[in-house]
Amino acid sequence: MEAAVIVFVITWVFFWFNIRGRKIEFQTSLAEKQKKLDEVLAYNTRLWKENKQLRADYDELKEQQNTLIDLIDESESIEKLKALLFESEEEEGSYEEQKIVIPEKSKPKIYQTFYFLVPNKNGTFSDSNNTAFNAARHMYQFTILNEQGTKARFKFINHELTTKDALTDPQRYLRPVCTYENAITARSKQIITVEEGWADKEDNIWTVTQKAMIHFD
Structure with a gap:
């Protein structure tokens, strides 16, 4: 009888420790998966913010590029006017100072x-x-x-x-x-x-x- 009780107690203790061990293992695995999920979410959020900043930088560079193109076009127009002026002076033999008219930069179109x-x-x-x-x-x-x-x-x-x-x-x-x-x-x-x-x-x-x-x- 006592031997049976001892066997029962040993079996129950072994079963209890086994269940407890699996519970701890499950909780640890769940915590690790949650940590990885949080890291992935944080990484995605950081990528979205970086992507948003890159888009803003791209728009700014595009605007600067357009401004530079306008300045180049304006500069070329001035050079053409100067060339025409000098040609006119040579043909007429006139050294009278003439005013160079610089075209105003066109205003950006306001779209509907x-x-x-x-x-x-x-x-x-x-x-x-x-x-x-x-x-x-x-x-x-x-x-x-x-x-x-x-x-x-x-x-x-x-x-x-x-x-x-x-x-x-x-x-x-x-x-x-x-x-x-x-x-x-x-x-x-x-x-x-x-x-x-x-x-x-x-x-x-x-x-x-x-x-x-x-x-x-």
Whole structure:
């Protein structure tokens, strides 16, 4: 009888330590996986911020490049005017000082801006646009890029009222004209346009040629 009790106690103790060991091993494994997940999320966040900064740097360099091109064009125009002036003086034998007129730098064109609410399922917008922004109705801002009014870039308007609707039904409001940089989560509150989309107009229909890239924050 005593031997049976001893065997039972030993068996129970062994079983208890075995279960406890597996529990500790499981908790340790779970903690390590959670740590790795946190590291991956932190790495992704850091990459997104770096990507955002690179885009900002690229836009700034592009603007500087355009300014430099304008200055070069302006300089070439001045040199051409000087050459014409000198040729005229030689032909007429006149040494009278003449005033060189430097053309004013052309002002950047202000493109028309207008707004849309819901895109069509096939990635188009009907030409029922409005030039006055309405926070309760409009989700997308379009900017005309040429004099003919047939090319435009567009972005999502991150406003509390329309953003809430878009997050509730992304298949209707976002998917036809946007690509996602990350996934929507229950904590998503904002929709940031990372890269504007492009669209062409034909027969009063705007067709998206390149979807906008958005980030859920």
